[in-house]
Amino acid sequence: MPVESLPLRDIHLPEPVSWWPPAPGWWLLLICSAIIIAGIVLFKQIRKRRLLKRTALAELDIIRRQYHDNHDRVQLVKALSALMRRASISFYQRENSASLTGAAWLQHLDSTAQRKDFENGNGSILATAPYLPADSQVDVNFDELLSLCEDWLSLQPVNPRVTGESR
Numbered sequence: 001m002p003v004e005s006l007p008l009r010d011i012h013l014p015e016p017v018s019w020w021p022p023a024p025g026w027w028l029l030l031i032c033s034a035i036i037i038a039g040i041v042l043f044k045q046i047r048k049r050r051l052l053k054r055t056a057l058a059e060l061d062i063i064r065r066q067y068h069d070n071h072d073r074v075q076l077v078k079a080l081s082a083l084m085r086r087a088s089i090s091f092y093q094r095e096n097s098a099s100l101t102g103a104a105w106l107q108h109l110d111s112t113a114q115r116k117d118f119e120n121g122n123g124s125i126l127a128t129a130p131y132l133p134a135d136s137q138v139d140v141n142f143d144e145l146l147s148l149c150e151d152w153l154s155l156q157p158v159n160p161r162v163t164g165e166s167r
Helices: 024-070 073-091 102-113 122-127 142-155
Strands: none
Touching: 024 073, 024 142, 073 102, 073 122, 073 142, 102 122, 102 142, 122 142
């Protein structure tokens, strides 16, 4: 018996699986990865700023001890002025605090601590402290000045978003 050709079509394979759009599991993996990476970056920034704050307060403590050991008033105000400048540059954008001098520097310190003790109080000495000769007479309540600087350092935010920082 002869075999007749039946009108059958050849086997058709399904279309290959497209890589786009990805399956829901891949979307979930991508979102979880992005959240984890953002969390790690934020954690590192906050940790760095906490370390900065602890370091600045420790340096202030060293300055305080040196003052109580040698009672050199000019050295104290110069060291405090330098510490506050470095801390401000570290806490805030360099462009916003590095070039400030005089009243603008004191206003920056007041505005970042929401007070007026730098411009109108004992903190005003910090504007001129770097330029004082070694034998000059400084008439300021040093315990209040140290306390004012410590308060400013303590009030600085740990969260980088609060300061508008772009590091």
